[in-house]
Structure formats: structure tokens, C-alpha cells
Amino acid sequence: MDANDARFAHMLHLASKRTPDNAAFSPPIVNTSIYALPPDPSGIYQYARWGNPTWTAVEEALGVLEDAEVITFPSGMAAIAAVFYALLKPGDRVLLPADGYYTTRICADKYLAPMGVEVETVATAQLGERDLAGYRLVMIETPSNPALDLADIAAACARVRAAGGISVVDNTTMTPLGQRPLDLGADMVVSADTKALNGHSDVLFGHVAARNADLIGGVRDWRRIVGAIPGPFESWLGHRGLETLEVRFARMCASAQAIAGRLAAHKAVRAVSYPGLPSHPQHALAQRQMTSGGALIGVTLVDKAAAERFIAACALLRPATGFGGVHSSAERRARWGDQVAEGFIRLSVGCEPTEVLWQAIEQALSA
Numbered sequence: 001m002d003a004n005d006a007r008f009a010h011m012l013h014l015a016s017k018r019t020p021d022n023a024a025f026s027p028p029i030v031n032t033s034i035y036a037l038p039p040d041p042s043g044i045y046q047y048a049r050w051g052n053p054t055w056t057a058v059e060e061a062l063g064v065l066e067d068a069e070v071i072t073f074p075s076g077m078a079a080i081a082a083v084f085y086a087l088l089k090p091g092d093r094v095l096l097p098a099d100g101y102y103t104t105r106i107c108a109d110k111y112l113a114p115m116g117v118e119v120e121t122v123a124t125a126q127l128g129e130r131d132l133a134g135y136r137l138v139m140i141e142t143p144s145n146p147a148l149d150l151a152d153i154a155a156a157c158a159r160v161r162a163a164g165g166i167s168v169v170d171n172t173t174m175t176p177l178g179q180r181p182l183d184l185g186a187d188m189v190v191s192a193d194t195k196a197l198n199g200h201s202d203v204l205f206g207h208v209a210a211r212n213a214d215l216i217g218g219v220r221d222w223r224r225i226v227g228a229i230p231g232p233f234e235s236w237l238g239h240r241g242l243e244t245l246e247v248r249f250a251r252m253c254a255s256a257q258a259i260a261g262r263l264a265a266h267k268a269v270r271a272v273s274y275p276g277l278p279s280h281p282q283h284a285l286a287q288r289q290m291t292s293g294g295a296l297i298g299v300t301l302v303d304k305a306a307a308e309r310f311i312a313a314c315a316l317l318r319p320a321t322g323f324g325g326v327h328s329s330a331e332r333r334a335r336w337g338d339q340v341a342e343g344f345i346r347l348s349v350g351c352e353p354t355e356v357l358w359q360a361i362e363q364a365l366s367a
């Protein structure tokens with residue numbers, strides 16, 4: 001039996017054990033700002049900036065999947081910022097992926113650098129050759145976004161640890177079912193649960209996971225003090241989305257694998273980047289550290305016009321930024337200034353039945 005499967009099944013049955021009579025399958029949405037307190041208050045339910053039972057429900061569920069303590073946030077960026085601000089002080093050096101989530105770099109340049117944190121970047125595919133000594137924090141995002149280059153998590157995290165730094169993996173694209181950075185030696189995981197983990201494109205959400213009590217305690221203190229807290233309803237939505245993650249992600253990744261191979265063989269396609277294809281330069285690494293090739297495919301068409309035409313012509317692709325939802329979507333990334341070809345499209349494969357989706361893609365490519 002697969003350990004991921006066992007964890008997921010266990011996670012599904014946590015919620016039904018929550019209410020006093022074990023009757024409710026879904027966690028309650030607890031809207032409260034204050035709690036009735038005993039003369040000597042203790043625990044987290046003292047004031048609602050400290051704790052909320054709906055957060056507890058989703059954090060326990062995510063904790064089972066991560067096999068770690070989890071703190072949730074109202075967005076992926078709030079989770080990433082919490083790690084930065086809980087860990088970094090003036091004089092520290094941080095290393096960020098040059099080809100990772102853009103707003104992470106903006107956050108560091110605009111707010112950390114002026115406070116005396118030295119911010120450096122490295123391309124994900126080059127992380128293996130980079131000297132990692134002297135960094136307080138090294139952030140890894142693999143597959144990178146949008147080019148889908150990989151970094152060897154186990155090797156990089158071992159080097160960061162040997163040099164006395166802290167490794168943080170942004171695991172948004174793969175989710176804890178697709179890639180397990182903490183098992184591979186990472187100190188912390190951050191995730192934009194806005195994407196595949198929630199999967200329904202109806203809420204922003206995020207989390208931080210760590211097995212080291214000091215590291216996760218620092219993040220919990222940050223949230224309690226600055227108030228970057230998720231709302232109870234958003235937490236409930238995040239939990240509801242999470243409960244179908246396993247079936248959604250399995251469909252999405254299986255479809256992506258099939259469609260990536262067919263795209264690579266299509267005459268209208270210049271290039272395909274997909275970690276699950278043997279043509280990917282780091283395919284062997286993908287097989288070691290990912291449970292699948294993921295749900296994102298990099299597709300390069302001839303030029304900007306061809307890419308825009310394809311997206312507009314495909315009835316089952318909606319042009320959107322963001323990915324990981326049940327509805328397939330696509331985006332020409334050069335429109336955001338990403339260092340990719342003008343005809344490069346990031347295709348996010350959703351939960352549509354595979355052959356129907358492929359037929360729509362093939363028709364749009366031939367149009």
C-alpha cells in the first residue's frame with residue numbers, strides 16, 4: 001500500500017471525528033472573535049487572532065498529508081511572507097529561484113532588501129552548481145514556473161543544512177501528494193493552496209509546514225502577532241477542496257502525461273517541456289522525487305500570434321493566470337515578461353475527461 005494513499009484515507013476521516021457526537025462529516029465554520037475564558041486562560045482559543053477551530057480542522061488535515069505541523073494563511077504569499085519575516089534579520093543573505101513565483105522575488109526586493117537582507121537569485125536548473133554556503137535561507141521551487149526546470153531537492157537541502165542554513169521549498173505545483181520535500185530533507189514547505197490543493201478556483205489560501213518545533217513556532221507567532229489570519233469560511237473552503245485532492249490530482253497528472261506526449265508529436269508544436277516525458281532534460285530526477293510529471297505542461301508554438309490563436313480557439317481552455325484548477329486553463333507567459341519564447345504557453349491540465357480535452361486541444365492546434 002502506498003504511504004500517500006494511507007495518509008490521504010486517514011485525513012479524510014479526521015473531520016468526522018471532530019464534533020462531540022462524531023456526527024458531522026464536515027468541520028463547523030466557527031465565526032467568532034472572542035471565546036469565554038476561564039480565570040486562568042490557556043491554549044489557543046483565547047482570542048480569534050490566536051486560533052480558530054475551523055483553522056484547526058484544515059491544519060490537522062494538512063498536517064496528516066505533510067506529516068508535519070501546519071500553519072495556514074489567507075494566501076500563498078502570506079505564507080511565504082510569514083517564513084521570510086519570522087526567520088530573517090538584517091545582514092542575512094537569502095537565495096531565491098530566479099525563475100520561481102514572481103511575487104516572491106518582488107516581496108524580497110521591495111521589503112526585505114531595504115531592511116538589510118541581501119537578496120540573490122539563481123536559476124532552478126543551476127541550483128546544483130551554486131555554492132550554498134553563507135545563506136540563512138535558500139528557497140527552492142521545483143518544477144520551476146513556467147519553464148518546468150527541476151532542482152534536486154534532497155541534494156540541495158543536504159548542502160543547505162551542512163552550511164547551517166534553512167531550506168524552504170515552495171511545493172505549490174506538486175502538492176504533498178506529488179512531491180514530499182520534508183521527507184527529502186527540506187526544513188520547511190510553503191504552498192499556495194489557492195492552486196491545485198484547493199483546486200476549485202474559488203478561494204485564496206496557503207500554508208507553511210515544518211517538523212522542527214522552533215521553525216513552525218516562529219511562523220505561528222508571526223501570524224498571531226501580525227494578524228495574517230485566514231477567515232473561517234476560507235478555511236472551510238480550503239478543507240473542502242482538499243478532500244478531493246487525490247482524485248483530482250490523479251486525473252490531472254494522468255491527462256497531462258498523455259497530452260504532453262501527443263503535443264510533442266504534433267506538427268504545430270515547436271517544443272514541449274514536461275518532467276514526465278523522457279525528452280525532459282531532468283526526467284530521471286523527476287522519476288526520483290515526483291510521483292508524477294505534474295499537471296502543468298510547457299508548450300511552445302511558432303510565435304505569439306499562433307499561441308494566442310490556439311488559446312482562443314480551444315473550447316476547453318480558458319485564458320487565465322493561475323493554475324491547478326478543475327478547469328483546464330492556458331496562458332502565454334511572455335505577456336508577464338517571463339524569460340520564455342513569445343509562443344510559450346503554460347498549459348494547466350484540469351479534470352475534464354482526457355479524450356474530450358485532447359480532442360479540443362487537437363482541434364484548436366489544427367485550426
Ligand SMILES: *Cc1c(COP(=O)(O)O)cnc(C)c1O
Pocket residue numbers: 074075076077078101141145170172173191192193194195204205206
Ligand atoms: C500562486 C503562487 C503563489 C502565491 O499564492 P497566492 O495564493 O496567489 O498568494 C506562490 N507560489 C507559487 C508557486 C504560486 O504558484
